[in-house]
Amino acid sequence: MFDVLIHQFWSLTIAGVALGFIYVLISLGYTMVYGVLRMINFANSEIFMWGTFGTVITNRDLFNYTQTSEPAKGWKLALVLITALLMSMFVAALTAVFVELVAYRRLRMKGTNRLATLISAIGISIALQEVMRLLTSSRPVGSPRILEKIILTEIWGANVRLDTVITIIAAAIIYFILERFIKLSRMGKAIRAVSQNEDAAKLMGVNLNRVITTTFLVGGLATGAAAFFYITVFEYTKFNIGFTMGMAAFTAAVLGGIGNIRGAFFGGLSLGLLEVYASAVLGTQWKAVTVFVVLVLVLLFKPNGLFGEAVQQTRA
Amino acid sequence: MKIRNFFNLRDFGAGLWERSNRLQRIGIALGSILLVGLLPFAGASFLATPIASYDAVLVYPVGVFVLMALGLNIVVGKSGMLDLGYVAFFAIGAYTMALMGTHTGLNTWEIMPFGVGFAMLAGVLLGLPTLRLRGDYLAIVTLGFGEIVRLIALNSSWTKGPNGIANIPMPPDIGPLKFKLDDQKVFFWVVVIMILLTIWMIRRLSVRRPGRAWEAIRQDEDAAELMGVPTLKYKIWSFTLGAAVGGAAGVLYASKNLFIAPEMFTLNVSILILSCVVFGGIGNIWGVVVGATILGYLPDRIRFISDARLLVFGTVLVVVMNFRPDGLLPRKKREKAIVKREVSA
Numbered sequence: 313m314f315d316v317l318i319h320q321f322w323s324l325t326i327a328g329v330a331l332g333f334i335y336v337l338i339s340l341g342y343t344m345v346y347g348v349l350r351m352i353n354f355a356n357s358e359i360f361m362w363g364t365f366g367t368v369i370t371n372r373d374l375f376n377y378t379q380t381s382e383p384a385k386g387w388k389l390a391l392v393l394i395t396a397l398l399m400s401m402f403v404a405a406l407t408a409v410f411v412e413l414v415a416y417r418r419l420r421m422k423g424t425n426r427l428a429t430l431i432s433a434i435g436i437s438i439a440l441q442e443v444m445r446l447l448t449s450s451r452p453v454g455s456p457r458i459l460e461k462i463i464l465t466e467i468w469g470a471n472v473r474l475d476t477v478i479t480i481i482a483a484a485i486i487y488f489i490l491e492r493f494i495k496l497s498r499m500g501k502a503i504r505a506v507s508q509n510e511d512a513a514k515l516m517g518v519n520l521n522r523v524i525t526t527t528f529l530v531g532g533l534a535t536g537a538a539a540f541f542y543i544t545v546f547e548y549t550k551f552n553i554g555f556t557m558g559m560a561a562f563t564a565a566v567l568g569g570i571g572n573i574r575g576a577f578f579g580g581l582s583l584g585l586l587e588v589y590a591s592a593v594l595g596t597q598w599k600a601v602t603v604f605v606v607l608v609l610v611l612l613f614k615p616n617g618l619f620g621e622a623v624q625q626t627r628a
Numbered sequence: 629m630k631i632r633n634f635f636n637l638r639d640f641g642a643g644l645w646e647r648s649n650r651l652q653r654i655g656i657a658l659g660s661i662l663l664v665g666l667l668p669f670a671g672a673s674f675l676a677t678p679i680a681s682y683d684a685v686l687v688y689p690v691g692v693f694v695l696m697a698l699g700l701n702i703v704v705g706k707s708g709m710l711d712l713g714y715v716a717f718f719a720i721g722a723y724t725m726a727l728m729g730t731h732t733g734l735n736t737w738e739i740m741p742f743g744v745g746f747a748m749l750a751g752v753l754l755g756l757p758t759l760r761l762r763g764d765y766l767a768i769v770t771l772g773f774g775e776i777v778r779l780i781a782l783n784s785s786w787t788k789g790p791n792g793i794a795n796i797p798m799p800p801d802i803g804p805l806k807f808k809l810d811d812q813k814v815f816f817w818v819v820v821i822m823i824l825l826t827i828w829m830i831r832r833l834s835v836r837r838p839g840r841a842w843e844a845i846r847q848d849e850d851a852a853e854l855m856g857v858p859t860l861k862y863k864i865w866s867f868t869l870g871a872a873v874g875g876a877a878g879v880l881y882a883s884k885n886l887f888i889a890p891e892m893f894t895l896n897v898s899i900l901i902l903s904c905v906v907f908g909g910i911g912n913i914w915g916v917v918v919g920a921t922i923l924g925y926l927p928d929r930i931r932f933i934s935d936a937r938l939l940v941f942g943t944v945l946v947v948v949m950n951f952r953p954d955g956l957l958p959r960k961k962r963e964k965a966i967v968k969r970e971v972s973a
Contacts, residue, residue: 352767354767354768414946415946426763427704427910428949429949430710430764431906431945431949432945434899434902434945435941435942435945435946435949438939439939439943441938442939445938555775559768559772562768597783600775601780604773604776607768607772608757608758615761
């Protein structure tokens, strides 16, 4: 049972870190919105799913790659990858802002109870998923291979592939940029102010609507980037992939302490590793069950997560 | 005043009920039950459904949806907790019926208590650790739970995995009433009886201690706790009773369908039932009944909707929450009607 884990420990670890970084970026979407609204953004999983289609469309329709065509090389490769990344981020951010405007804004302005907002968010999430299901006729959509999966080097018997390396490095850079943005920029300060005390921030002249829309936008950008990396590694998407990925990323956010950006980082990485190890031991069909058990255990014994829910302290 | 009252159906209905004496009330109740009981004979009228057979539609989705929506309403409407994994209890009931029906000689009515019991047990097991959590956490944990139950059914050998379980026995005949696949009137009457029992249970509980506790929890949990309401206990009760209704619906569904498979118990079912509750009016029994009837029936009546069923229902959730958060028939209509009468008298 544990043979697989021991024999392939290092290759599993590399795969786990890559998956973990994808989780980190998606959980940023959950965590940031939670920070300002104190609400779980239920539609984040669908924002991710729409983001994956941004990359697929860029690869397939914009650059006319097919399943059988040669992977790109050199400058062309960089151009395609960056366009796809930006496209995914753009689509996801647009979806996120749409979600905010349609499902959240009116209810927030009216100041109704949480249940109403929650149901509204679930409604928009279902609607987004259904639109994509009807558009793709419920079929999985493969992405043409852009990035050849060259084995770069071997560490302790584990193959290090180009796509995992790119995912890890690029995701780390994007995470770092976002973290700096929250910490240093004027808008980032406003976001932190709102997450500390909404009323006080409003009195200090912070434009609440703009801050909340920006938060959704930035969360969408992070989620969109994750969608691009997901496609680069797994090369496949479907209208319902948002559910498992969203569930896992949410668990990661809770594990690290939701509302806490650094928590999302460590939570995402630990969950990615845990999930890969667990599926090596128990079999991949129990992956989602493992994630769920982790979520329930964290909520039971450490509901504030590893780094606590206290956004204001750790973010300041 | 009179005419306005007539157009405002919710106050009209409540007012009519309030003005009647005991005998008239019994008459109204029996009359409406008879009317509902005769529904399966109206198949040839404008109610006819183009794709599925009409009396089958009345049982599933309409009847089962109403039953499940009433059960979910105990959790979402009465005590204000969002349960997104309601399908899990439905699935547990259905699998209990399927496994016990094919492996033991028991019939549907003998298995019913087991199905309800297992669903309630699952409700307690899930409720104990999670009901301490705040609303949105609870929502996501129940969401996960619903999916886990499906995954276990899909990946275990004793549930026959994705192939599902076939040859589930039908309920035994009750005297001259025979359960048949091509004529499901008897099934419909059984569902109606189950719905009536559920409504009776909810109404009795609502006016007693649990109902008052739920109302207090829904309005302000902290205040309720401070006033000495054992909130966790009543939350678990509400969760478990909801689960029991879901389990009963599952047993009946499996026995009616004769075959079940994991793909019948996806998250979509939970969302559909939630839409029924929200659309009809969260917390109001009659609102939920009307909402579930409409949302269960329409997709089979109008072909366009049956393809895009979930899209319509998701949109319903957003639109209703934003523009009419109380749904079609808001709760508290009776209180409103009483106040009105006292003012005009």
